[in-house]
Amino acid sequence: MTAPAPAPPRDGAGRTARSAPGPLRTELRRGLGPWTGAAIVVTMLVTMYAKAPEWQIRWQDAENLLHPLAGLLCGPLAMAAGCLQGGRDRRLGTEDLWASVPRSPLPRLTVAAAPSALWPAAAVLLGDAGVLLAVWPYASWGRPALAPLLADAVAVGAMGLVGHVVGRVVRWRLTAPLLAVAGYTGFAYADFTSASARWLLPSAQFSAAEYRQVWWYAPASAAWTAGLALAFLLAYGLRSSRARLLALVPLTVAACAAAAILRLPADGGPWRIDPAAVRPVCDDGTPRVCVVALDARLLPALTETLEPVNERLRGLPGAPARWAVGRMEEEPGDVTLLDIAQDVVRNRIEDPALYRHYAVMQLFSKECREGDLTGPHAERAMDIHLAVAQWLAPSPPGYGPHAPGTRAHLDRLRAKSPAEQRAYLVRYLAANGCRPGEVPVP
Template sequence: MTATLTPPPASTPPSPRTAGRATRTPKPVLIELRRGLGPWTGAAVLLTILVTMYGKAPGWQGRWADATNMLHVTTGMLVGPLALAAGCWQGGRDRRRGTLDLWESAPRSPLRRLFVAVAPSALWPAAGVLLGDAVCLLATWPYASGGRPFLELLAADAVAVAALGAIGHVVGRTVRWRLTAPLLGIIGYVGLGIGAYSHQPVRWLSPASEHQFLWDRPVWWFGPVSMAWTAGLALTALLAYGLRRARLRPLALVPLAVAVAAAALILRLPTDEGPWRPDPALARPLCDDGTPQVCLTAVDERLLPEVSAALAPLNARLKGLPGAPVRWVGGPFGPARPGDVELPDAAADAVRGRLPHPDLYLNSAVSWLFSDTCEPGDGTGRDAERASIINLAVIEWLAPTPLGYGPDPTVVRPYIDRLRAKSPAAQRDYLGRYLAANTCHPDEVPVP
């Protein structure tokens, strides 16, 4: 019996597309971004921003300027030190594991190896900042009216956090002490805080400097120059470390020169105003059609119906009285013409574009209406105490406050009862006389 040997079938070579997929290896930077402390740092940054902003949401969610300022301070004061400490710990990882020699033996230039290693320390914190900013701005969008978020400043914050992470990484590679990371975070927190609350132009170099003027806008060049300042410092540290054994080390002077030039430009800003300038478009008044008129700025356009409704009972009593306000005005410039009366800041009492306590806001507006600018020595005499009690009684009569907020009822109750017992005509007559009186002179205050 003869055995027949059948040759095995020839293997089919893989297609070029399949072969390329099989031999394709992930890029080193992608491998580094997926391992180590980087993803956890990004998550910690995002959580820090969201938790901090959520706890103060009523204070920033109604205005773009408030949201931007709160994000800026949160990023600078909390996220910046966190990025420093995390970058430092990430930078010392290979030294702690004893794999630094293996990493440096890779067939790549020292500078390229350093930029691959530093990517998680810089990119993950910046990504966490940008994602946290996006979430908070989306939460502000349904309630904010005039103005816009200063995206260039938020981008500069992300660059500053990436720069701090990179600087921390270099420190972690240089210093062998295990407690360097937490200590560096503490030093960063103290340094950023001192810089932010300084009264010198150096405060505007800090990524945590605070600004609370709601009708201003930053000069157009401040965001890019701030990026050049922080990124220049980080590149200087990276080049100085990565080229420490090469003849090209003087290249580190190039980003250092850029950082110094950017810092010099920022330091030329005025100490108080810094990069901020008044924006007439944000401060323009928007008025209702009532009598007296209620006028707010474009920043608080959404609050105008709420404020008008809160003041409606008072306006009905003041309408047509001599000495009554012609306009209630709110904004940065105060009363601009005769008959204007300044309003309390509506946004300070608002929550997400609404006035949760319109009665308290009305009470504040009446208090401002009857607050005269007194000179030293005014408000004295034998009638001073009585005039003060009458003033409280008139305010409570026109705008009663909820229980627990107003003055002692046993003191003001007799005058309030007298005012309520009067006929409507007598009440208008007394209110007209009280508006004409100067409350700084107690003898001029009419007794109900």
């Protein structure tokens, strides 16, 4: 007959006794770790919220801001917090007590330093997740690149680990704030250098949304930062000279990763243009409105914005074949408009009238040779140019023509019948705008 299982142990009050939490769980729940994580999340979300119009439209724009934010702000914060955490035992006077524990120094150091690395890394990932959720309703194309975000989290965790060891070694109270200031200043200064070494930094900035990283850069960057931090930890935690040779293993990994990164070009580094991101997406209007795939959701809003201009240009000789918005391969008859992101907030064009006016100004802009746009008719041609642009796409209040000549030409143009206006626009589009004498007077 099978013996009954023993009853679980109970405490004096008759409650089931729970096993004590392990040392790692205890370390993660106390000290500065949770507060450091909360500070990093708040720093990321507040900073990104202040710049929401700049990134809440594309995955790439958000990630291009998250990367320097992690390295430039969260990294120094993690180092300072890790430094304070590392000096905790000295401040509490428990160093002798820990020395009497039978566990060897390296495992004790690893458990004690875990909050300095894990909490900042987890906080960076949590902040990234919050930002990406805010982008998700508005992103037109692609998906977030998770590998660079993971590499950023590893870099911030590594900086927290280094700060922890520094806090154990250096006994000066001002070490933590000075470490944060030195980290921020050093990263900010080094990021403006033009050498390939800047791509070793966890704060290296790049802002073009049409580019993506080469596949190996994020793993190499993570190996570089994590390898340095682990070598630092082993060199301090291992007591014998022979044991410290183990620190050469992560140091070698870091050196190999750094060698690969240093081979990148100084201009552009690991970023390469993504052909799928700049694939044109067009409507079926005349003239056509085309955007890159990155901004496909903006096409209806852009078509509606440019329709009043297209209605007047439709069917005229000399009218553009298409409005090309963004970086795409040019075709004959294109009018190239710059990146739309600066004029859009959450897939809504902030000022359609101003954007129409800008588009018409691009339509009439010409690449002229040196010496053109001079002579006795140059000022008159400029007044006519501004008047036609104002007639086709009236600018918002405050942007209108102020020169008397411009207002006079605009008044005459508005006084014409629709047929006369159309005939004049045909003559205007056929004229060489670089030769002022050929520009027809309304």
